[in-house]
Amino acid sequence: MSLIPTLTETLARARADLRMGLPVVIGDHLAAAAETVTPERMAAMLALGPAVLALTGWRAETLKARVYDGDIARIEVPKDADAGWPLALADPAGDLMTPMKGPFRSARGGDVQPHRAAIALAKSAQLLPAMLMVPVSDPPEGLTRMAPGPALAQLAAEAAMAPVAAARLPLLSAENSKLHIFRPDDGTTEHYAVEIGAPARNQPVLARLHSACFTGDVLGSLKCDCGPQLHAALNAMGQAGAGVLLYLNQEGRGIGLANKMRAYSLQNQGFDTVEANHRLGFDDDERDFRIGAGILREMGFDAVRLMTNNPRKVEMLQGQGIKVAERVPLITPRNRHNTGYLDVKAAKSGHLL
Ligand SMILES: Nc1nc2c(ncn2[C@@H]2O[C@H](COP(=O)(O)OP(=O)(O)OP(=O)(O)O)[C@@H](O)[C@H]2O)c(=O)[nH]1
Numbered sequence: 324m325s326l327i328p329t330l331t332e333t334l335a336r337a338r339a340d341l342r343m344g345l346p347v348v349i350g351d352h353l354a355a356a357a358e359t360v361t362p363e364r365m366a367a368m369l370a371l372g373p374a375v376l377a378l379t380g381w382r383a384e385t386l387k388a389r390v391y392d393g394d395i396a397r398i399e400v401p402k403d404a405d406a407g408w409p410l411a412l413a414d415p416a417g418d419l420m421t422p423m424k425g426p427f428r429s430a431r432g433g434d435v436q437p438h439r440a441a442i443a444l445a446k447s448a449q450l451l452p453a454m455l456m457v458p459v460s461d462p463p464e465g466l467t468r469m470a471p472g473p474a475l476a477q478l479a480a481e482a483a484m485a486p487v488a489a490a491r492l493p494l495l496s497a498e499n500s501k502l503h504i505f506r507p508d509d510g511t512t513e514h515y516a517v518e519i520g521a522p523a524r525n526q527p528v529l530a531r532l533h534s535a536c537f538t539g540d541v542l543g544s545l546k547c548d549c550g551p552q553l554h555a556a557l558n559a560m561g562q563a564g565a566g567v568l569l570y571l572n573q574e575g576r577g578i579g580l581a582n583k584m585r586a587y588s589l590q591n592q593g594f595d596t597v598e599a600n601h602r603l604g605f606d607d608d609e610r611d612f613r614i615g616a617g618i619l620r621e622m623g624f625d626a627v628r629l630m631t632n633n634p635r636k637v638e639m640l641q642g643q644g645i646k647v648a649e650r651v652p653l654i655t656p657r658n659r660h661n662t663g664y665l666d667v668k669a670a671k672s673g674h675l676l
């Protein structure tokens with residue numbers, strides 16, 4: 324077997340590079356994350372030629388900048404832009420304080436594949452989707468390199484889930500429980516499965532696909548319904564004597580905890596949960612719903628009684644070949660902090676609440 328990194332391994336390195344503030348080479352462009360690039364690196368990049376800031380259509384719309392390529396906008400970086408410029412465009416924190424950041428000039432024509440791949444990479448690194456990019460003919464040695472088309476295809480591919488370890492873990496809700504750890508083969512974060520009792524593999528298992536919510540699950544935040552849903556699901560499985568709860572590390576509907584806190588700041592300014600994601604440049608829901616199906620398959624389950632209020636989870640599982648024999652509603656009490664959030668989930672995201 325060759326010792327040269329595969330594209331998957333290269334992408335895992337690239338995520339780490341971007342988080343550290345190091346540019347990567349995507350086709351014939353240098354690309355650095357607006358959120359992490361240092362003033363020195365930015366100056367070195369601008370010295371190479373005309374730079375653009377690649378943004379998503381959502382973020383560009385908030386900034387009132389022209390979008391010529393559907394999902395991607397390229398804003399020309401002024402020659403005298405200082406180090407704060409990319410972050411000010413990327414991060415909506417200051418939007419209300421300094422609403423008029425423009426006018427902006429958007430680049431038009433040419434190939435946007437490198438920009439699209441750069442944005443996909445930023446999202447997979449859970450950074451703000453905003454990338455400083457400059458064409459480069461002879462990139463410096465030592466930078467991580469990839470071709471945009473294959474990188475995009477690989478970032479969109481489904482990761483295989485390998486079981487790593489499992490052990491008995493008695494729970495308050497169910498003494499006879501086991502925790503399984505699954506590791507994706509693309510270098511992204513691990514996910515967990517709580518197996519309660521010994522559910523039969525030849526009939527639909529009571530199941531929950533729970534996306535991580537540090538604030539709700541661990542801290543008991545009143546802003547969402549996650550913590551109560553987690554415990555209600557475990558209790559129901561404990562009472563039934565069997566079930567499987569997947570704890571998927573897709574914090575903040577896939578945008579990561581730092582971005583979720585940015586979204587919460589926007590919500591404090593009056594935007595709802597969906598608007599906040601858009602103003603940050605994200606889609607409403609950035610989760611890869613294939614992960615849960617992959618883990619269920621790996622555990623030998625092909626049919627579930629799914630505890631959820633989210634019809635997309637049902638559709639996704641069925642699309643991935645897992646039969647949803649029944650949707651089991653998981654309604655938890657409202658409070659004055661989460662009632663608006665739940666209304667928005669029902670109105671905009673189709674949740675059955
Ligand atoms: N971006 C963002 N994420 C949030 C917000 N509030 C909660 N979340 C995240 O939303 C996700 C909720 O996950 P789930 O409860 O599994 O899924 P769901 O789509 O609500 O569907 P159900 O199965 O009905 O609960 C978690 O990843 C939370 O961290 C928010 O305001 N913004």
Ligand SMILES: [Zn+2]
Pocket residue numbers: 536538539540547548549550
């Ligand atoms: Zn939550």
